[in-house]
Amino acid sequence: MLLALLLSSAAFFLPDAQLPWLVLVNALLVLHGVINKGRISGLIRYIAMQLVFTVVLYLAIHGGNQVGQGLLAVARIFLAVVPGWWLTHSVSGEAIGELLSKFMPSKWAFVAVASLNLLPFMMNEAREIYQLQLLRGARIAPKQLLNPRNWSELCYCVLFPLLVQLLKLAQQTAIAARARHFGHKLRRTHWRLARSKHDHK
Incomplete structure (x- = not known):
């Protein structure tokens, strides 16, 4: 977790001349995540959408003179996201919760782990x-999103329903935790994966 935090922070604070070294480290993380059966397609789609929005904004505000700075900003965002993606595919949620509970209240650790576990579902x-x-005819196709006038439709048709769904999931998670008497003790036991008889041998 410290490694992922340091690498994500380095994506924003390192000078441009040292970014190739960070790219090499992140490439190794992506390779390790793919070996652990991590799906890179969602990461690529996120960066592609970020690239489209950033380039359009730079073109609309600054013209074509500063597009290179926009591309560099997207590259830094990508380098900052990769360590978190690698962490979620390399370390189990149980191990993350157990570690976090040593440095923060158990309720906060539970919220952090639950949020990480919800990311694939929300994607x-x-x-x-x-x-x-x-399919309903909303003007949110990639080509249509090149026009900033259609961004409000993306918010109304996709982001707002997604936010409503996220609030419902948060409420369901809170109800499930309350039903299991979560928070009645200061230090909770941790959820560990059940071991098979073969593992005990």
């Missing part, structure tokens, strides 16, 4: 909402 929800809104 799938966002993809389904986006595809359904496309």
Whole structure:
């Protein structure tokens, strides 16, 4: 976790001349994550959308003179996201919760782990909402989003329904935690994966 935090921070604070070394380290992290059966398609789509929005904004505000700075900003964002993606595919949520609870209250650790576990589900929800809104005729196709006038439709058709779904999931998680008497003790036991008989041997 410290490694992921340091690498994500370095993406914003390192000078431009040292970014190639960080790119090499992140490439190794991506390779390790793929070996651990991590899906890189969602990461690529996120960066692609970020690239489109950033380039359009720089073109609209500064013209074509500072597009290179926009590309560099997107590259730094990508380098900052990769360590977190690698962490979620390399370390189990149980291990992260156990570690976090040593440095923060158990309730905060539970919220952090629950948020990490919800990320893949929310990515799938966002993809389904986006595809359904496309079928309804919303002007949110990649080519249509090049026009800033259609960004409000993206917020109304995709981001707002996704936010509502996220609030529902948060409420369901809170109800489930309350039903299991979470928070009645200062130090909680941790969720560990059940070991098979073969593991005990």
